[in-house]
Amino acid sequence: MASLAEKLKSLLGIARPFDESFFEELTDALIEGDIGAKTAVELVDELEKTCRQKCTASREAVLESLRDALLPYMRSTELKPEAGKTSIYLVLGVNGVGKTTTVAKLARFFRDGRAKNVVIAACDTFRAAAIEQLAIHGERLGIRVIMHQHGSDPAAVAFDAAASVSAHGGGLVLADTAGRLHNKENLIHELQKIDRVAASKADAGCYKKLLVVDATTGQNALRQAEVFHEAVGVDAVILTKYDSTARGGSAFSISKELSIPAAYIGFGEKYSDIGVFNPAQYLAELVGSA
The missing domain is CATH 3.40.50.300 (P-loop containing nucleotide triphosphate hydrolases)
Structure with missing residues (x-):
């Protein structure tokens, strides 16, 4: 099964307008990539607004905007045992x-x-x-x-x-x-x-x-x-x-x-x-x- 990155590469590798059809396919790719349906729709709605504001929305710009939209939700932590405890x-x-x-x-x-x-x-x-x-x-x-x-x-x-x-x-x-x-x-x-x-x-x-x-x-x-x-x-x-x-x-x-x-x-x-x-x-x- 293709990874999300491979699906996005395929989707963005075709010269095509960033129209409604494109964003529908992008939503499907995110859902298939385990992002979750509700979240995928919200992310793509946000991404669509961003892309329309950038008249020269390129493949690079789309990926960068997608990563920027995902990053605020990603949490990480590092565990450090305390000495003497x-x-x-x-x-x-x-x-x-x-x-x-x-x-x-x-x-x-x-x-x-x-x-x-x-x-x-x-x-x-x-x-x-x-x-x-x-x-x-x-x-x-x-x-x-x-x-x-x-x-x-x-x-x-x-x-x-x-x-x-x-x-x-x-x-x-x-x-x-x-x-x-x-x-x-x-x-x-x-x-x-x-x-x-x-x-x-x-x-x-x-x-x-x-x-x-x-x-x-x-x-x-x-x-x-x-x-x-x-x-x-x-x-x-x-x-x-x-x-x-x-x-x-x-x-x-x-x-x-x-x-x-x-x-x-x-x-x-x-x-x-x-x-x-x-x-x-x-x-x-x-x-x-x-």
Whole structure:
């Protein structure tokens, strides 16, 4: 499936007037690019007025105007654990988005100069493979993994991890959680229990909930964000599979509709393949360049 940038390139690559037909096709392209129907219509209405005011509206001018219209809605944040305090980052997301691998990437990212003591908590006790996967990541990275047996209370794992970090003078707990949305009621109850424990064990202002979403899933990512945000609240999103050519506007939709900023992007298989989210770069890649 063509990306939004490719669709815009095709649309703008034809010598044609910027008439009603053009703006209708532009609206369709934005909707197909996961911008959302209501937002797409609003953006194109604004863009149409801008283009009519510029008599020499070129392809470059249209793309620049589109990026300028999108940018105010893009939120970003960077997390910085405080030295000497116990921070807990609860990592949320449905199965299959790369959540457990993202936890390992975050562990390396924060360990390398951003947090003195990083611990992983294997709070997805429902899926035995998740515990084993984190144990392997921890061994490779030289990072402690707090785990209980398969089927045990996930909140107890979070409690023990936080207690361990506090006993060592502070640090960061990265807690991997279950993501089985097919059993949503049980999952939400479980997450709310972990949420209460984590909130009580972290120092003031040091508890964050991070939602991992697949950057290629479009409006599904927005719906996932709505579910988790309603259940426990989400402080930031992390985009995985960001290197895919089918990259869509999910981060924009989540930012605009739910006011949740993006924090990090995952773009490869290596532990080092994670970076801070850059709104301007994201939008340039989303809509393309002239």
